[in-house]
Amino acid sequence: MTKNQRGNSASRRGFLRGAGAAAGLAAPGGIVLAAGNPENQPPNLPEWGRHLGPGVIEEPYGARSRHETAVRRYVPWLTPDRVSSVSFTPLAEMHGIITPSGLHFERHHGGVPDVDPVDWRLMIHGMVERPLVFTLEDLKRMPSVSRIHFLECPANGGMEWRGAQMSGVQFTHGMLACSEWTGVPLKHLLAQCGIRDGASWLLAEGGDASHLARSIPIAKALDDAIVAFGQNGEAVRPQQGYPVRLVVPGWEGNVWVKWLRRIEVGDRPWFTRWETRGYTDLMANGTARQFTFVNEVNSVITQPCPEKPLSGRPGFVEISGLAWSGAGRVTRVDVSVDGGDTWRTAALEGPALPKAVTRFRIPWEWREGQRAYLQSRAMDETGRVQPNIAELRRVRGVESIYHKNSIHTWLVEPDGGVVNVQIDA
Amino acid sequence: MTKNQRGNSASRRGFLRGAGAAAGLAAPGGIVLAAGNPENQPPNLPEWGRHLGPGVIEEPYGARSRHETAVRRYVPWLTPDRVSSVSFTPLAEMHGIITPSGLHFERHHGGVPDVDPVDWRLMIHGMVERPLVFTLEDLKRMPSVSRIHFLECPANGGMEWRGAQMSGVQFTHGMLACSEWTGVPLKHLLAQCGIRDGASWLLAEGGDASHLARSIPIAKALDDAIVAFGQNGEAVRPQQGYPVRLVVPGWEGNVWVKWLRRIEVGDRPWFTRWETRGYTDLMANGTARQFTFVNEVNSVITQPCPEKPLSGRPGFVEISGLAWSGAGRVTRVDVSVDGGDTWRTAALEGPALPKAVTRFRIPWEWREGQRAYLQSRAMDETGRVQPNIAELRRVRGVESIYHKNSIHTWLVEPDGGVVNVQIDA
Numbered sequence: 001m002t003k004n005q006r007g008n009s010a011s012r013r014g015f016l017r018g019a020g021a022a023a024g025l026a027a028p029g030g031i032v033l034a035a036g037n038p039e040n041q042p043p044n045l046p047e048w049g050r051h052l053g054p055g056v057i058e059e060p061y062g063a064r065s066r067h068e069t070a071v072r073r074y075v076p077w078l079t080p081d082r083v084s085s086v087s088f089t090p091l092a093e094m095h096g097i098i099t100p101s102g103l104h105f106e107r108h109h110g111g112v113p114d115v116d117p118v119d120w121r122l123m124i125h126g127m128v129e130r131p132l133v134f135t136l137e138d139l140k141r142m143p144s145v146s147r148i149h150f151l152e153c154p155a156n157g158g159m160e161w162r163g164a165q166m167s168g169v170q171f172t173h174g175m176l177a178c179s180e181w182t183g184v185p186l187k188h189l190l191a192q193c194g195i196r197d198g199a200s201w202l203l204a205e206g207g208d209a210s211h212l213a214r215s216i217p218i219a220k221a222l223d224d225a226i227v228a229f230g231q232n233g234e235a236v237r238p239q240q241g242y243p244v245r246l247v248v249p250g251w252e253g254n255v256w257v258k259w260l261r262r263i264e265v266g267d268r269p270w271f272t273r274w275e276t277r278g279y280t281d282l283m284a285n286g287t288a289r290q291f292t293f294v295n296e297v298n299s300v301i302t303q304p305c306p307e308k309p310l311s312g313r314p315g316f317v318e319i320s321g322l323a324w325s326g327a328g329r330v331t332r333v334d335v336s337v338d339g340g341d342t343w344r345t346a347a348l349e350g351p352a353l354p355k356a357v358t359r360f361r362i363p364w365e366w367r368e369g370q371r372a373y374l375q376s377r378a379m380d381e382t383g384r385v386q387p388n389i390a391e392l393r394r395v396r397g398v399e400s401i402y403h404k405n406s407i408h409t410w411l412v413e414p415d416g417g418v419v420n421v422q423i424d425a
Numbered sequence: 426m427t428k429n430q431r432g433n434s435a436s437r438r439g440f441l442r443g444a445g446a447a448a449g450l451a452a453p454g455g456i457v458l459a460a461g462n463p464e465n466q467p468p469n470l471p472e473w474g475r476h477l478g479p480g481v482i483e484e485p486y487g488a489r490s491r492h493e494t495a496v497r498r499y500v501p502w503l504t505p506d507r508v509s510s511v512s513f514t515p516l517a518e519m520h521g522i523i524t525p526s527g528l529h530f531e532r533h534h535g536g537v538p539d540v541d542p543v544d545w546r547l548m549i550h551g552m553v554e555r556p557l558v559f560t561l562e563d564l565k566r567m568p569s570v571s572r573i574h575f576l577e578c579p580a581n582g583g584m585e586w587r588g589a590q591m592s593g594v595q596f597t598h599g600m601l602a603c604s605e606w607t608g609v610p611l612k613h614l615l616a617q618c619g620i621r622d623g624a625s626w627l628l629a630e631g632g633d634a635s636h637l638a639r640s641i642p643i644a645k646a647l648d649d650a651i652v653a654f655g656q657n658g659e660a661v662r663p664q665q666g667y668p669v670r671l672v673v674p675g676w677e678g679n680v681w682v683k684w685l686r687r688i689e690v691g692d693r694p695w696f697t698r699w700e701t702r703g704y705t706d707l708m709a710n711g712t713a714r715q716f717t718f719v720n721e722v723n724s725v726i727t728q729p730c731p732e733k734p735l736s737g738r739p740g741f742v743e744i745s746g747l748a749w750s751g752a753g754r755v756t757r758v759d760v761s762v763d764g765g766d767t768w769r770t771a772a773l774e775g776p777a778l779p780k781a782v783t784r785f786r787i788p789w790e791w792r793e794g795q796r797a798y799l800q801s802r803a804m805d806e807t808g809r810v811q812p813n814i815a816e817l818r819r820v821r822g823v824e825s826i827y828h829k830n831s832i833h834t835w836l837v838e839p840d841g842g843v844v845n846v847q848i849d850a
Contacts, residue, residue, distance in 0.1 A: 036541075036544040036545075041546045041558070042546055042548040043548075046685075048539055048541075048543060048831060049636065050634065053536030053539065053634065054536050054537055055508075055536050056511060056512045057534065058500055059538070060496075060500070061527040062498070064662065067542050068659070070459070073487070083477065085483060086482035094659070095604040095605075095654070095656075096606075096607045097571065097605065098605045098657050099658050100526065100659045101525065102486040102488070104487065110478065112478040113473035113474065114490075115490075116465070116473075119462050119465035119466065120461075121465075133467055143743050143786065143788060146521030146774050180522065181521075205780075207473065208478060209475065209476055211474065234518070234520070234525040234527075235490060235493045235496070239487055241492045244491075259473075316566060316567075317566065318546045318567065318568050320569075349571050359571055363568060
């Protein structure tokens with residue numbers, strides 16, 4: 001698409017709109033504030049302030065407000081069986097950078113095993129001087145680290161290679177989460193085993209029924225990989241690999257092996273079915289790229305979005321969203337409201353941590369009746385810049401599922417509705 | 426206590442031990458790893474890896490492992506009624522710096538109201554040009570910020586002024602939590618109302634039945650106070666003030682008014698019963714300090730601790746804990762294993778954020794049969810150094826409940842048990 005075409009609003013009418021949105025599927029979540037009950041409003045004393053509420057409840061573990069239950073991991077619509085199932089983080093309802101563990105997206109290949117931590121073991125063997133088996137208690141005694149990192153399925157956005165398909169940000173980008181992970185640097189465990197000369201790869205295998213296993217270069221394992229038992233301050237959740245998962249900062253979620261059971265050290269990749277049948281990037285010429293581990297620089301606007309339209313809300317809007325890069329820190333995010341003709345630089349909320357999501361914000365004034373094409377474009381400390389969809393397709397074609405990190409567009413319609421479109425589809 | 430006395434192990438025998446520990450009260454939580462079931466251990470395939478687990482569960486919101494339910498906010502033992510109730514964060518089981526919202530301590534004065542967000546309003550009035558009433562939707566449209574800050578009840582540790590009383594870190598320091606808070610800077614709301622000349626204080630009032638109300642200097646409100654609707658990525662929890670609470674970074678939890686309903690602007694403090702009857706520092710001479718808002722520099726070792734003893738675990742131990750300061754960033758934490766005779770500087774886990782907890786870690790070798798007195802001493806960017814209990818008592822006496830930030834001591838006994846003691850009691 002040329003600059004002139006961009007300015008042509010007639011041509012925009014042909015842009016593919018999100019099929020879900022067009023079909024009128026309801027966006028999940030979102031509190032709608034009606035006028036409310038005047039009895040509860042100033043200067044009246046609200047009903048809830050006229051009597052004592054429950055004391056410290058006998059629950060050992062707190063719960064959300066009953067008014068918030070509409071905010072949910074989307075119940076599976078894709079492969080709802082136990083072999084292969086998925087849920088999505090409701091990004092439109094998220095604040096800040098931490099994803100509540102209860103709303104973290106999920107992707108399983110053999111269902112969620114119920115692992116007894118007393119029986120859990122991690123075996124490290126192969127090209128090592130001393131094969132060792134570790135208990136959870138062993139890990140908890142060792143030097144540990146806590147790091148805030150994003151976790152993203154490489155298939156995030158994968159339905160959108162051929163056009164805008166999904167009805168909201170929960171589905172276009174919701175296989176993304178960001179947590180504080182705590183555990184033992186993998187390098188400490190490998191040091192105890194003693195890596196033999198010539199070793200260059202390792203295999204990480206999960207203990208669930210799928211026995212998901214991925215080959216990872218030793219260099220990454222020695223750099224920043226963590227054998228994690230903590231997530232957002234407490235034990236890793238069952239859906240996230242309880243009691244122990246591998247954390248591979250910045251790399252595709254599939255290599256963050258859950259219910260970690262075994263690490264084998266070797267001198268070449270294993271070419272498991274997880275790196276041959278899938279999790280490869282199919283190119284236009286029929287070949288496939290393997291071992292494309294890094295989730296490159298990416299961003300999305302989460303406010304407004306299809307789930308958070310502007311209908312009936314002209315005037316000031318804070319555009320807000322998330323940016324992330326598997327290569328390091330996000331250093332800048334630009335935002336356009338005219339489909340990329342002009343850009344303004346957004347404010348980044350600190351701390352902008354490496355391989356973590358970073359929230360950006362920028363003020364905007366929306367006039368009722370105004371059509372707008374909202375985009376965000378992130379840059380990282382390595383100099384990588386998020387490509388637009390045309391640039392990405394030129395390199396990758398449209399046959400891929402994985403690693404789609406192009407600039408995303410939300411169309412704000414004159415009535416304030418927000419739909420998923422692609423410019424230059 | 427003099428240096429010589431410190432070296433006298435006989436004198437230590439008289440130190441007051443934690444009453445709970447001495448009475449053999451079980452510490453809550455903590456997974457005990459038995460030998461386990463060899464059927465589930467390498468090279469065998471564990472039972473949970475031999476069949477498919479449940480798929481993406483139909484729950485809209487995820488839960489903990491059933492093996493973790495021993496980790497709990499302690500069920501109330503202090504004033505268990507609805508007027509005044511409390512629960513404690515299980516610090517011994519926490520990782521990193523984020524407190525899971527489900528394990529956040531609670532302190533209520535009128536129970537937990539069930540606030541309908543549709544009806545919720547915030548009224549700002551008093552010495553302003555334009556009294557205004559805000560809805561939740563209004564707030565969510567305004568420029569917001571997300572900040573990681575600790576929240577600490579000023580009574581945290583308050584049972585320990587006269588000696589070591591509590592049986593574990595959940596009770597000595599568990600009225601502490603750290604969350605990512607999201608909301609609108611209070612200064613934006615005040616700017617919309619227009620503060621009149623001469624205004625210097627404001628009153629923040631809760632909408633619950635206790636109508637807790639605190640006077641806060643305008644200078645603090647304009648500095649970094651946040652009218653928060655987000656906690657750890659989702660809506661503020663009911664027990665934390667749903668839908669909106671005041672966040673007053675670094676200041677005592679009592680002024681972080683929950684279920685925020687009303688802000689009145691004035692030119693002097695209100696001297697509410699919350700700042701006369703309590704939340705004042707009673708001094709040895711019978712006078713009381715008022716408006717001692719800042720929770721000064723503090724720290725505690727959370728591993729090992731009474732709930733996480735070293736029994737049967739000689740050898741390497743990573744001493745780990747939390748440090749925090751209401752005045753800014755923690756810049757240094759020193760750790761002693763000999764009751765303050767010698768100190769080593771611990772590593773601080775980054776990012777060390779202002780007015781947030783910072784995790785520290787330092788390696789140690791514990792010999793079976795070794796008696797050790799573990800202490801941590803934090804410093805912050807203002808130069809404040811955590812005092813020892815004798816120094817604090819010299820200034821404050823022993824009549825107070827609030828703002829006890831002295832160096833804490835855990836005695837590791839020869840058998841590896843850990844108990845709460847005070848040196849120089």
